[in-house]
Amino acid sequence: MPAKIISGKQIAADIRLELKDEVSELRKNDIFPKLVVVLVGNNPASESYVKGKIRAAEEIGMESVLIRYADTISEDELLSKVNDLNKDESVHGILVQLPLPKQISEQRVIEAIAAEKDVDGFHPESVGRMVTGLETFLSCTPAGIMQLLKRSDVSLQGKHAVVVGRSNIVGKPISLLLLQADATVTICHSKTVDLASITKQADVLIAAVGRAEMITKDHVKPGAVVIDVGVNRTDAGLVGDVKFDEVSEIASAITPVPGGVGPMTITMLMANTIESAKRHAG
């Protein structure tokens, strides 16, 4: 029986409707959630990501501001702008689109953003608070995956979740969130020996490697839930880390690419910004 398709597009749309209602309620109480996106240079992928974020903010009726700089901006100038935004009471979320030009330390910029406006969840303090289970902003892709699982009624307690990939923005944080949801969690990566013998144990398999269609049916236990975080541009178009055609034949549920995890990431950014506005007002 072919797998149920977990439509991130649909779930994201549902959440955005909820967020739209929430924003309109907040506005009645004179709370106006506001996201500022800083874009340096004109990398086409970054342009497209930023456009998606601004559009999503508009869609839910939230204010957003795009600040653009030429790619010759100095680190000092950028840090000073971040500092101003930190102090600006009307701003609830600050996002500096990565990557940044080479004269600028991305880590220094990430750490310059005030933790209480770090809606991307990349600041070390945000990461540390997430790890220890304290209130914080969860980074958007892992938070989006958790929402996909929750809203698809995938139970996690006592299940074996296997995460392939150990990046700071997906692999590590999603592993810790799955752990908090009481799954037994295994983290695999490029140095893992006999990957299939491990991934085949997964009740829930998260592929976050960034290698086109590397997870085949030989890696998947029949009945598993498969979440594909990969976005790989190939000659055949955009594909995930999972060989969708064959894996969808044996999985019980699977996310497509595109239309799976992608739409959730931006949606979680909106949710974080609204949450920030509420905390700030509260």
Next chain:
Amino acid sequence: MPAKIISGKQIAADIRLELKDEVSELRKNDIFPKLVVVLVGNNPASESYVKGKIRAAEEIGMESVLIRYADTISEDELLSKVNDLNKDESVHGILVQLPLPKQISEQRVIEAIAAEKDVDGFHPESVGRMVTGLETFLSCTPAGIMQLLKRSDVSLQGKHAVVVGRSNIVGKPISLLLLQADATVTICHSKTVDLASITKQADVLIAAVGRAEMITKDHVKPGAVVIDVGVNRTDAGLVGDVKFDEVSEIASAITPVPGGVGPMTITMLMANTIESAKRHAG
């Protein structure tokens, strides 16, 4: 063939000798590493831990100061003291012994300690920096385990490490450090189903649960390296989380309790304080 015993006592003694030399070199350059331990109340276990820390500092020729408060101290008073210590240029490491009396939020105290003096590695920023692989102070027990493995020539790359226990001070951080060392890592806990089927896959098994002798030979693959972080007081005396007698018959190497992980924890605290003094001077 019975397992090789990994003597934390011996390895800790070796490291302390190295640290002693390092302190004496630093003193020649007018750098005097200094640790301040704050003890509130007189919990007997805390008294004993603190005594061990002060003694270790003495042993390696490092200055240490013990500040004691009655358990009636207010949170404000304690936070104000931490703040003074943060500003005191002569202090390189600050440790507030836990647990604290109930009128004081431990989390607030942990977060009040300046990250650059957080030699316990408990501050969310320290945790987040550890997760993302940035320079920081590693919390002492997981750092001690990594030293035990390293100095016993246990290779980790591509090995399957299984951690039983998901506490903030041991289970989670040691999982992330093993991952950084290129192991495939599985984290188990009280909700894990069929624990033995998972632990039996471990090339390296870390037991950090706090339940006397719960890991038996039925949980261990012959030839595995077993690290026992448990310290359980029973009628039969101090025992670990591992049933030492039977597991040591099949493991290739194992830490005893006491004399395994325990002595390493305090040693890593000393190493962190010396590192802090060096960073501060550098």
